[in-house]
Amino acid sequence: MYPSHSEPSVFSAETDHVVGAASAGSRVRKGQDRYWLHALLFVVTLATTVYVGGNLTSRLAVYASEGWPAFLADGLRFGLSLLFFLTVHEFGHYFAARFHGVATSLPYYIPLPFGVGTLGAVIRIREPVPSLRKLFDIGAAGPLAGFAVALLLLLAAFAALPPVSYIFGVGPGHEAIHQYVEQFGRYPDSLTGLGDGAGALVVGDTLLYMLLKQFFTDVPPNWEMYHYPVLFAGWLGLFFTALNLLPIGQLDGGHITYALFGRVWHARLARGFFLVLLLSGAIGFVLEISPPLYEMHSFLGTGSWFILAGILYFYLAKLFGRNLKRIALALAGLMALAALAENILPWMQNFAYSGWLLWCLLLIYLVKIDHPPVLHEQPLTPGRMALGLLSLFIFILCFSFRPLYVA
Numbered sequence: 001m002y003p004s005h006s007e008p009s010v011f012s013a014e015t016d017h018v019v020g021a022a023s024a025g026s027r028v029r030k031g032q033d034r035y036w037l038h039a040l041l042f043v044v045t046l047a048t049t050v051y052v053g054g055n056l057t058s059r060l061a062v063y064a065s066e067g068w069p070a071f072l073a074d075g076l077r078f079g080l081s082l083l084f085f086l087t088v089h090e091f092g093h094y095f096a097a098r099f100h101g102v103a104t105s106l107p108y109y110i111p112l113p114f115g116v117g118t119l120g121a122v123i124r125i126r127e128p129v130p131s132l133r134k135l136f137d138i139g140a141a142g143p144l145a146g147f148a149v150a151l152l153l154l155l156a157a158f159a160a161l162p163p164v165s166y167i168f169g170v171g172p173g174h175e176a177i178h179q180y181v182e183q184f185g186r187y188p189d190s191l192t193g194l195g196d197g198a199g200a201l202v203v204g205d206t207l208l209y210m211l212l213k214q215f216f217t218d219v220p221p222n223w224e225m226y227h228y229p230v231l232f233a234g235w236l237g238l239f240f241t242a243l244n245l246l247p248i249g250q251l252d253g254g255h256i257t258y259a260l261f262g263r264v265w266h267a268r269l270a271r272g273f274f275l276v277l278l279l280s281g282a283i284g285f286v287l288e289i290s291p292p293l294y295e296m297h298s299f300l301g302t303g304s305w306f307i308l309a310g311i312l313y314f315y316l317a318k319l320f321g322r323n324l325k326r327i328a329l330a331l332a333g334l335m336a337l338a339a340l341a342e343n344i345l346p347w348m349q350n351f352a353y354s355g356w357l358l359w360c361l362l363l364i365y366l367v368k369i370d371h372p373p374v375l376h377e378q379p380l381t382p383g384r385m386a387l388g389l390l391s392l393f394i395f396i397l398c399f400s401f402r403p404l405y406v407a
Contacts, residue, residue, distance in 0.1 A: 045109035049117030053078025059169040081233035089146030096141035131376040139255030150237025157231035158216040204400030238398040245395035249367040258371040260388040277356040282338040284354030351401040
């Protein structure tokens, strides 16, 4: 997402954008780019992604025999691929803004020495976006451009997949997997029974990724993908695209749904999807957090349900304000569905992810749920309508309820 300016200040901490807003009649200082700062942040972010990428790939046997150049090569494959995606995404916003004469900064890259090596990148819109069509163009340009790069990275990675013997270079901690591959010539279907697979980073399936991998051989399972630097970077491109396209607040998806459907339907869609994320987080809390508390003491396990109810009430009070009836109905429904998912409807566990509870906190306080009004709300052209619907389809293709977790 990118900054929109129409209501009091808002800051969005979504994966890769800052949203700064000013009132419609206010004077905005356009500022100047500090090229040295943008370049420095890019170089530092490249360094952190290369470092993290080499450690994630973790081909220690190869590094031991070939030395640091092999580590650097794996890190560069990951870091350059991920920064390629982020850069194209941000410059999609940048060039769309410049095309419409809206002042904006160059991207600020955000380095991180752990995780995936970066928190993304941000641009700053330095003046109000005056019309709905310009808002849509700037908002949609980033995810559409970024998605094209993510798809390109995935196709390139799939086309160049090494044989399954590649995994022999990864370790230690993969001995059982090595033995399985050596015996059967393929990866096991699951981690079940492979004791040394515990603690593996698992990436969630998306509709697009599931479709693409049907056309290629030697595709690693989702719990080994992070050892394949370009493939993992491409998957992260899908993940970041989906996060940006959430139809909430001033995320890119929020801009698009606001432009497509108007203020009322944007508010309904935003609240509806926020409730879906809360449900996923609640089920994840019951499955991931409650069991360890029960193991510590039955009192703590029972108390975890009250903790969950308190967390959900906090979010629902922010979502529905003083409407106690809606809060009560939503709280009862979420708690009941979480309980059913634990014992009666186990298929719902496929959608469980406690991490959404933290993400919802960022949405409530930084991105916000509602979209501020735009000064000129003229209808979109048919071409823009088509691109908006395409963006929503891309969101469906890229979204995963359980994006990243440890098995």
